[in-house]
Amino acid sequence: MITKPNERISCRIFERASDASAAAAAEIADLIRLKSSQNQNAVLGLVVGSSPVNIYSELVRLHRAGELSFANVVTFNSDEYHPMQPVELQSASRFMREHLFDHVDIDPANIHLLDGTVSKEDAAAHCAQYEQMIRDAGGIDVQLLGVNRAGHIGLNEPGSDRSSRTRLITLDEPTRTEAASDFFGAENVPRHAITMGIETILSAKRILLVAMGEGKADIVARVVEGFASANVPATFLQDHPSAEILLDQAAASGLARFATPWLIGEVTWDDTTTRRAVIDLAEGVGKSILKLTDADYNEHGLQDLLAAHGSSYDINLRVFRHLQSTITGWPGGKPEHRKRPGDRPGHRDDIFPKRVILFSPHPDDDVISMGGTLIRLVDQGHDVHVAYQTSGNIAVFDEDALRFAEFVEDYCREFEIQADGIEKLASHIDKFLRKKKPGQLDSDEVLRIKGLIRRGEARQGARCCGVPDHNLHYLDLPFYQTGRITKSPLTDEDIRITVDLMRAVEPHQIYAAGDLSDPHGTHRTCLSAILQACGVCKDDPWFESCAVWMYRGAWQEWAPHQIEMAVPLSPQEVARKRVAIFKHESQKDRALFPGSDVREFWQRAEARNADTARRYDELGLAEYAAIEGFVRWDGQTGIEL
Template sequence: MSSALDMQMASREKIPTQVLTDPADVNAAVAREIAELIRVRQAEGKTCVLGLATGSTPTGVYAELVRMHKEEGLSFKNVVSFNLDEYFPMQPNELQSYHRFMNEHLFSHIDIDPKNVHVPDGTLSIEEVPHYCQAYEKAIRDAGGIDIQLLGIGRTGHIGFNEPGSGKGSRTRLIWLDRKTRIDAASDFFGMENVPTKAITMGVGTILDARRIIMMAFGEGKARISAEAIEGEVTPVVAASFLQDHPNAQVMLDSAAAAHLTRTNLPWLVGPCDWDAKLIRRAVIWLAQLLDKPVLKLTDEDYNESGLQELIAEHGPAYEINRNVFRYLQATITGWPGGKPSSAKRPGDLRRASDEVFPKRCICFSPHPDDDVISMGGTLIRLCDQGHDMHIAYQTSGNIAVFDEDALRFADFAKEFNELFGISDHKAGEIEEHIEEFLRNKKPGQVDSPEIQKLKGLIRRGEARAGGRYCGVSDENLHFLDMPFYETGTVRKKPVGEEDIQIIVDLLQKIQPHQIYAAGDLSDPHGTHRVCLMAIFAAIHRVKNEAWFKDCQVWLYRGAWQEWEPEHIEMAVPISPQELQRKRQAIFKHESQKDKALFPGSDPREFWQRAEDRNRGTAKLYDALGLAEYEAIEAFVRWVPDLEGDGGTVGFGEAVTLAGVQSS
């Protein structure tokens, strides 16, 4: 990067920021820095004081440190640790306890002295908390201060539990949790109503006292707030923005979390660009939206006056740029997602690969039992109506997302059904009694018994059948994979293993599809979509050299949590008002998720509302850019596996590697 560009970056990025492609690369870099400091302090005969964070963000760092301990002999005997926060009240053995989290992810796997471990105490009486917080601050000072403080960033911009309004000089204290923070934690507690309203947290001032601070963020869900903290004004509304005032702070992002940085999102505003076709599309669409103009009405002056002088100089005039982008967008639109048969062809129709194969065998992989209809229900209906052999593979049971009262209602039905028809079985009676007793006496956050998990899985399975049938998919083409990684009974899942991948391989080899549809909705806050997608990629990597795969296309859909940006879209399937209504009815078949989902994430709307708004939003955008006006559009990008290596490329140019599947 040139010195001039460095200066331009610095003027926007007010905290030194490093962007690496993959979270695994970030984890390795941070772990190496921590390990190096530990070893230096060991050689000096000194302690190394670490400030540690919890949540999903730092787990990869902890896993790498554990690996270094076991394989490279990294010792933690000279390490003193202070954790940022803990829920209040909270018993240390509870599933959601940060004491338990740290033991499971780090402390129980290394040789750190338990006396050197400090995690805020959630068992105190409220009267004891102020004195305890003062003592926690003193313990940090007595240890010599924190050498490296590890941070994540919350959706409100909080670091630790320093919610909006926390002052720069705030110290360790009891704090009331923001509603957004509690919503984000709801999945860990099996419902927002079970999330504690308070927490003990280090203050912003306590954090800023650290000699070195590393803040990490992964995924699209953290992109907007990360950019605000890095490039925005310093404000108590975003506690992470105070890191701009620290002399030795650094932010480490993966490529997804860096999506809203100016250098990533609008790179032409910070320096020279390599103007490939995708970047040109992004710039033109941005300009059209900025000026509220259709693409074909943009002028040379529009480009020059909006910071795109380099683009117009290298690839102008505007007429040529506009026409090329418009033609690309127009070519993405197709009412025949499975291809059009020769008998239906008209002169000028867009021909997609393998159109000569009609009808096609198609499979939609749905991470949860409702993602298929939520995200591509209109396309599912279209594929079935057009005569394709449509399959749906439900990758997980979705059993943790069923309310207890729904499970109890089904258990009551089963009991009365058996009584009504005189069906008696000793084992069935025992199960009925267990289910009723367990659910009526279940404590908040308690993990369901295996019997309850199976019952809830059956509820989701029945709803999936109803939704699939409504779209036109036959019962024998509905596949319930129940991938083992998911079946823990908690939000925290096991790593994807060989058995998970082989299940998908076996199904692909059985069906030998011409089209594969998979969820690219990686902002799913629980991580299941990402893990399921990586398992699909790993399975495809194993079958990609088989003869049938040469005629196969892989399309990624979104919709439940986010939508594809317009410059990335490679297939846009228009949805008529009637098809949109049919899609809504298919979503309604998932009654346990209707009205209120157990884990709604950051969006309080029902899933059908989210999906329709996003589909209509894509259609409105196409209309505003000067393309045909539709009721709604479902968008897709194509993933092309690397036939030589271990990864592949998504249509918008994102490299996807498979090396991290086991640790996803």
């Protein structure tokens, strides 16, 4: 049921991503049971990708608990890359086996997958046969879908016709770029795919589109609130009589009911909503906050805010003072001799210097996301530790690993060092990498070399910021050590490693990556490990004096209305931060996993920090070269995987 007049398709919004996945799995399970009770098959349309993984996990759990049988289930997958062998890592066939089919009692004869090995000449006939098999099965009862940033359903590119059926298509460059990380480089992504057409998908009796995370917020808003258009194929779902979108709060954050609720109905004007509305108004009319007038409020749908809180002057001043209070050049607090009358006290301002742990999910997130603040903390005398949560070893190009292995071999030869093990290692790496196929998993030896490359870069980057080597911690959390894009779930061991470091340091400040748009979910998993560790430590005496701050920068930035601590950077600090990022040479010029943003990481970070400073300036605050923003974890909000 559509609950907001501006939404053109029904949405169900859940507090956590796991709740949305459980709801989708429950509906699918109920259908399977109902059909079984009627001696009928349940015909499912399935997809691959990050969104359905937890849905399949829940279905497997139900099966293992004896609560669900797949004996009456028939499946049709929506797409497959072409060419693609079924055993390859990126194939829909392998994905579905690993996440669902191999773990339930489904009849293999009831599994239907598009064939990525069919010749182009035979593709049309294969697609026609696939359509016929769907019809012979009685049509799809529930079609599960995900959506990418371009608004795909299946692999239907923007411009796909509403009446399209299953066919071989050519993938656009943005699609191949977004898929680059799955193939260890855009050059390895197939140029073609076979996909169900839009009409094929819309022929399903029921459609569930599942989207999770802030990275999907923009496209979700376009799909739900925009007009149906071939430019965004997912908008055609608006025409379906029983289509529904299941979202977590992060993916729903771009909808008007959350982004600008005052434009579509009554709201409660608390501090957060007021701040967001005033900042949105100021940026919309191009004025600083203190220049907004009653007329501005009235002409842009904020009459109720005026009525609730009085004149524009009073509201402006309140919001302006809040923003002003977020700005601090002393993120760890001031020593007594630097404090002045009128200074705004920070968290536990009586403690100086502070012990600080900066948790970095990958070996470069520390300097990319908060390198300027890291420099300030060190320069201002705090005891700063950096904890690299994962090795980041899968994000190193093969030629870099080969170059380092050859260097060690040449070094031993040059100085006549007898090291048979090193020669054997170099020989293995040389032979393995020269024969390695695109997308093939690295050997353990290659992964170790790549991990050491990133560890050395992290050390050099931290040194640029003044962090001593003995304060660097390489946690190598086990969940990451799969050698592939898909990671294992968090375990007690991941939490124990994190807890042990916290208890060893007993920090007064913890900095954690809240940049949850990381396309592979490592940031989300690493943040979950930190917050679960905080839950373990919450009764420790030291934890009462500890504040947890979340940073961003690698993939997105906090908006001004969200920021609770804004650390301004001088041009010199921006330059020092850049040098620290440059030490990560394996990620320089061209990263193996760039995501959809084609800029280098240092360019992204500088642009986002400069944009935050520009927005503060245009809102009427002081002008700075750059600002790094932080949000404090309130100790309540959890992060779901």
